[in-house]
Amino acid sequence: MPDRPSSDTGITLHRYPLLASINSPADLRALPEHLLPSVVNELRGFLVDTVSQTGGHLAAGLGVVELTVGLHYVFDTPEDRLVWDVGHQAYPHKILTGRRDRMLSLRQKDGLSGFPKRCESDYDCFGVGHSSTSISAALGMALAAKQQGEQRDAVAVIGDGALSAGMAFEALNHAGSMDIDLVVILNDNEMSISPPVGAITNHLARLLSGKIYTTMREGSKTALRGMPQLRHLVGRWEEHMKGMLMPSTLFEELGFNYIGPIDGHDVHSVIKTLRNIKEMRGQRFLHVVTQKGHGYEPAEGQPVTYHGVTPFDRRTGELRKGASKGPTYTQIFGSWLCDTAEADPRLVGITPAMCEGSGLTVFSKRFPERFFDVGIAEQHAVTLAAGMACEGVKPVVAIYSSFLQRAYDQLIHDVCLQGLDVTFAVDRGGLVGADGATHAGSFDLSFGRPLPKLVIMAPAHENECRAMLRTAYEYPGPAMVRYPRGNGPGVAIDPETPALPIGRGEIVRQGSRVALLAFGSMVTPASKAAEPLDATVANMRFVKPLDGPLIRALAEGHDLLVTVEENSVAGGAGSGVAEWLAAEGIDIPCVHLGLPDRYIDHAEHAQQLAACGLDAEGIRASVRDAYGLRFPDRDLLEVANAGSAVGARVRHQSAGAA
Template sequence: MHPLLKTIHEPHQLRALPESSLRQLADELREFTIDTVAKTGGHLGASLGVVELTVALHYVFDTPEDRLIWDVGHQSYPHKILTGRRERMATLRQRHGLSGFTNRSESPYDPFGAGHSSTSISAALGMAMASRRQGSDRHAIAVIGDGAMTAGMVFEALNNAGDHQKQVNLIVILNDNEMSISANVGAFSAYLSRIMSGRTYTRLKGGTGRMLGRISPPLLDAARKAEEHVKGLLTPGTLFEELGFDYFGPIDGHDFNQLLPTLRNVRELPGPILVHVVTKKGKGFMPAEKNPCTYHGVNPFDRRQGVTPARDVTPSYTQVFAETLVELGRADPRIMAITAAMPEGTGLNEFNEQFPDRCFDVGIAEQHAVTFAAGLACEGYIPVVAIYSTFLQRAYDQLIHDVVLQKLPVVFALDRAGIVGADGPTHAGAYDLTFLRAIPDLVVMAPADENELRHMLATAVAHGGPVALRYPRGSALNLPRESPRKLTVGEGRILREGREIALVALGQPVHVALRVAEKLAEDGIDVGVYDARFAKPLDEALLRQAAQAGLLLTLEENTLCGGFGAAVLEFLARDGLLDAGIKVRNIGLPDRFIPHGTQAELRAELELDAAGVLHTIHLLRM
């Protein structure tokens, strides 16, 4: 199995191969990638689409001296396999194993870590500029997908790079996996690209002025305009050319006869340069080619059967949110839904099916999504921005300045809040309570179960002001479904009376608190459990009652730095309740980035499960 791939431990061994062997290597690399992800789960489709491109880049460029930056990192598995990590791929996305994204601490071949999109060009430009200042001729190559090109940050980087024409060794590879090329257009484009990137074309282009230098200025100007006009007709890269890039492509990203000469030619040219490469997501694995969305991120699966629907009938919190939003949308036509390129991940595909004229996918543009929602809210609509907790970080200024400062009725539905699992620190929803509760006039709440999620969503759309609703990744509790109803903003609930110990929890940890209370009751310890529901505003009456216990613990899945527990402590101090000598401890995420692993593994390791909380309580009572 994989006889040629087994001989490649570092890219310098790949570069020693004859070109005639690259097709075999790519085929083995693709098969190894499929086998790996079938066992571990992960981002399959994007990785399969860049197999040939990955081989070609490491073959032509002197990595790691030349810096190769993969945008997001969804597509980096073939890169990992070729850069000394093949034997560890069985640990992909597992605790203490390889990251699912590029990671600077993992390999010198990962010059820049990424888990969020659209950062590669900015980082590569910084590296290219550093190379110039250091007197080095190394290249910085950013590989970015067409979807990631929708982010404003990309155009900021392109605009800045254009200020340094012919001064930086920056190459941007636009990996376009949405466009298909017909044979004629593809062949012509590849031929044109090779000519345009070759030395002959470059000499001719540069020689226009020399050939016509002795002719009158008006004729010289006309010749140059004609040259640019013809080039603009023949190539689709006018936008990039206007931004200061030399554009080459589109070329077939699965054809080494096109990839290698083009990459070799642009390697010899001064930058910035953009190479447009067309690939097929899921290439070489028919189920992934037919259903690229399904195979974007997958759980372990049987290669012979492909990905099969989950048998667990328990709905996820995402599904409950999606179903509830549709219900509320039917009753109120003012409700609009917005996603930043995550309709499936956030569940908005269902809302879009029901109300296509009220659902907006704005692309990977979180900042725009928030201010777009603000504009809708100004005109009397109720926008619901469905977004992962980790991605709302990218629009923090818009959240404050454009929504909350103006008290606009925008609802932020924050999926994947808390511990997310295998995606690791780039995707952990560890900070939203901290950065949200610092904002005046923003209501922040978290449900303990799916019915509370339904009630809170109904409360949010009826509130008339800005609201953030956070909920976790994973399965809900499969409770009998209740009709959504409005809650009193800032009112928690007492789930269990108790005077000796008070467990005040927010969100998913409420049920951890209930299990802990039941266990301690077996030992005759009287424990009260309080579901805070709201991180802002706090239920102060509820907290005063909880503070009557001798020991009060807060539970949350957010960093303890400025989170829910910190808010409770601030209130207890301000209200003078700490003066009575109550012992208070906060349980939550520590002040460090949370690694990848299963949610259960991480909760146990961080002592956020019932066993961990019990251990903490026993230590405090010793």
């Protein structure tokens, strides 16, 4: 085997001779089964090698290596449809489906996505990134195959965490009533619903999926068709016998033939069971027990830490961290939450399965009786908070922007309509870098702005984030603080910073001619763009309610207003400014800068902002172009004598509003 590197990597493939020969699942299926344990070992090693350099999701993928090999070995992918839930576990799938040599481009600009993506490969039959969609999607594919008269399997692989979401059970309930061919595989990687796994359970699983048992099962249905009472008795006997040995009753009641649990790290057992299942028809449910991080000791010992990782030392597992840039917005929230809970016993923290990601780890340990992780159930999280608020409790819902999308009806109907006192700490507002479009918080300002009674804030820096959290908590109604991923510009935090006056912004730089109305994370690049333009910069702070007096003063004192936000332009904060101006009958040219009407692919955050024209250079270029187009006879950089007087009036009105 030549010592050749993967095309965009320094990783040589001489240590992975079998993996180097697999360019598609067809190549995998051509290998004799006795070589598959070696394939598994090589695949696991290659996965650790690549992710140690790129960072990304690791522990979940390590846990499904045997299952991934088995699925592509037994099923005729991509003709048989394979749908991965969430996608964190799909890196081994990518390696086996022709993308091995591009793995070091993972999550980078113009590189592989960190999630299955339909436009990336025919083997990615459904794009994912959010949880609990796999069964619904696979059921849709199975029903489409039946309608088109085609014989193929649809397979959904779902983790036990994802199975906690209502959508998964809605799909199971629907699927159980249909006459279709569907396979659902539960990747139980926490052993939360599993009995001990060993030879007996593996034997039972193979038995229950084998031809003898299934032939007897289907044959008895035919033989007893004319004897309904006896058929019912035999059916109940079968159910109770299986229920004594395994957690099958729920799935059997939903209409699935339950098989398992099996050891997901015994590749031969996995393949034997999958072969038996492929020979069966109808709705089949396979329960596979795996270990997150399996085969790599650091990830086995710390599966949460190694769920999503930065680049790390492959030998020691030590994560490589960059220079400290101060606390992240997530950490600022976590610190504020603990401090506030110490002072107010009414406070409770709620999160939908994002304790670590949303900064609640310390709070959960210090106040365990006031911490509620509801699992992957965003709708329930919001309505749970509403119910608590009805009884005088002060709930704080910590949730990613893109996950709040999944609870939009509950936000409208259960919280805002009733004007309930719920604080929403909305993390990952705006673009999120390597996770890409599936996790970007591109729309929260747009979908939150129309909701009556909801106050929406976006901090420009660290200290303002803390002040806004306090403002939201003290406001006697629904309020949202929307902050970005990662670090702020480096402003020191004063824990005693008071709450802000609702609906009031501030001038952070006085200029002339052009006023930049910046929201949240865009205040810093707008301020940098303003210097060579001598533009005024307003930190608007509130998306709802807007600071009307400040907008009026800026309109009266400038030729052009430019709104800047890290949110979709459509319906966003800039739209709110335009609506306010129109309602007040104020006629002034406006330019609205924000995220364009397309999904932004994964890349470094700075690269994403530059691609959208939201870095300082892009904002500056847009302002110059807009000013030159509207005022071709004026020099933007020429400061008129009236500029100072105008600036004084703007400063005076802004100070009065505050």
